[in-house]
Amino acid sequence: MRRIITINSNQVNKSIETKKILTEKLINAGFEVTYEFYEDAELIISIGGDGSFLKTVHDFDFTQTPIIGINTGHLGFFPEISPNHIDNFIKSYKNNNFLVQDISLLKANICTNNCNSNMYAVNEVVVKGDKSRTIHLSLNVNGKHIQNFSGDGMIISTPTGSTAYNYAAGGSIVDPSLNLMQLTPLYPINTNAYRCFTSSIIFSSESIIKIIPEYRFEDSILIVLDGIEYRFNQMSNIDISISDLKIKLLRMSDYEFWSRVSEKFL
Numbered sequence: 001m002r003r004i005i006t007i008n009s010n011q012v013n014k015s016i017e018t019k020k021i022l023t024e025k026l027i028n029a030g031f032e033v034t035y036e037f038y039e040d041a042e043l044i045i046s047i048g049g050d051g052s053f054l055k056t057v058h059d060f061d062f063t064q065t066p067i068i069g070i071n072t073g074h075l076g077f078f079p080e081i082s083p084n085h086i087d088n089f090i091k092s093y094k095n096n097n098f099l100v101q102d103i104s105l106l107k108a109n110i111c112t113n114n115c116n117s118n119m120y121a122v123n124e125v126v127v128k129g130d131k132s133r134t135i136h137l138s139l140n141v142n143g144k145h146i147q148n149f150s151g152d153g154m155i156i157s158t159p160t161g162s163t164a165y166n167y168a169a170g171g172s173i174v175d176p177s178l179n180l181m182q183l184t185p186l187y188p189i190n191t192n193a194y195r196c197f198t199s200s201i202i203f204s205s206e207s208i209i210k211i212i213p214e215y216r217f218e219d220s221i222l223i224v225l226d227g228i229e230y231r232f233n234q235m236s237n238i239d240i241s242i243s244d245l246k247i248k249l250l251r252m253s254d255y256e257f258w259s260r261v262s263e264k265f266l
Contacts, residue, residue, distance in 0.1 A: 004032045004040055006065075008056045009047035014072040018047050018083045022070065029090050041065055043093070043250065049073015050164070054226045057122055057247055066100050068250040077163055077264055080255060089252070097253050103160050104179060104205075107243035110223060113234040121225040122247065123161025125240055126186075127211050128153035130220035130231055134189065138212040141203060148214070150194040152186035153222075156209060156240045161226075163261065171200045173265075176257055179205040181242060209240040 005026055009019040022045065023033045034041065037060050046056040046069040053069045060067075069079020070086070081089050092098060106121045129135035129152075137149040157166035159174040162182060167173055171184035181203045188196035203209060213221050213235060221235045 002032055002040070003030065003042060004034060004038055006034045006036070006038055006041040006044045007047065008035070008044060008052075008059070010049075010052040010055075010072075012048065012072060014083070015047045015052075018070060018072055018086075021083070022047070022086055025086055025090055029094060037063070039063075039065075043068065045070060046079060047072055048079070049076055050078045051227060053078040054122055058226065058228065062105065062120055062245055062247055064248060066248040066250040075264055077260065078249075080252065080260070092252060099251050099253055099255070101176070101249045101251055102246045103176070103249055104158060105243045105245050105247065106156065106158055106181070107241050107245070108223065108225065109239040109241075110230075110232060111236045111238070112232055113236065119223075119225055119230070120243060120245060121161075122158065123164045123226050124155050124157040124166060124224075125238075126153060126155050126165065126222075126224035127213075127238060128186070128222045128224065130222045135221075136214040138214060139183075140210040140212065141207055143208075143210075147196060148194075149185065149188060149196050151188035151196060154186060154211065155182075155184045157182050157184065158242075163265070165227075166200075167265075173261060179242065181205070181207060181209065181240070183209065205242045207241070210237055211240070212237045 009015045026033050044065050044067045046053045070081045071079035106125050108119045108125045110117045139146045155166050159176040159178050162174040166184050169184050182200050184200045188198050190196050190198055219234050221232050223230045
């Protein structure tokens with residue numbers, strides 16, 4: 001039976017060299033290797049950092065094929081395999097010494113005067129102004145108005161993404177076994193003129209977060225999904241919820257989230 005593994009790498013020299021070594025070792029271990037998405041592949045290996053890993057997920061359209069990363073970047077929270085441990089990884093994989101995690105995605109339904117678009121994110125959806133100005137947003141949850149926000153914007157993150165931009169912005173790290181959304185304000189203004197939440201808010205997995213821009217200076221909104229920027233003119237609202245769509249992360253059997261957090265952040 002054919003056993004096919006897809007490798008997706010960034011163009012950093014260390015990644016390219018790791019890709020060559022990995023390809024040779026996988027072939028010697030009895031696998032076929034492709035560099036383009038192949039729907040019959042049993043595994044996708046991303047080589048690079050966290051950004052490359054997320055780009056692989058988006059480029060391959062949130063495939064249901066399990067994905068694992070080899071870290072040739074800096075932090076490497078998603079890609080857990082070191083280039084020096086490729087032999088151990090291949091041995092463990094062939095011996096089925098791994099686990100697969102189902103990761104829920106965020107769904108962003110973006111409504112403009114012209115169309116509706118559904119987009120997805122692994123880590124976070126960020127709503128910001130297109131220019132370096134204060135943005136004014138109306139926040140509604142499950143059809144109820146919560147607040148009028150003024151500041152730089154909002155981050156809505158998954159537990160998986162809680163260690164990324166959300167954490168840098170002062171949000172909480174969330175155990176990925178919990179199914180929820182976290183909204184973290186970006187530099188909220190809290191004065192007599194504008195009253196906003198200044199800390200993160202946790203929402204249940206059934207919640208629908210609706211953000212409505214209040215245009216005062218320009219009609220362009222910047223939506224950032226996992227670091228990928230999209231600009232929308234005349235956006236009327238964006239609804240954010242937890243999607244039924246999931247991706248599968250391959251983890252080594254000794255993977256433990258809080259040990260990973262301690263290793264990378266503390």
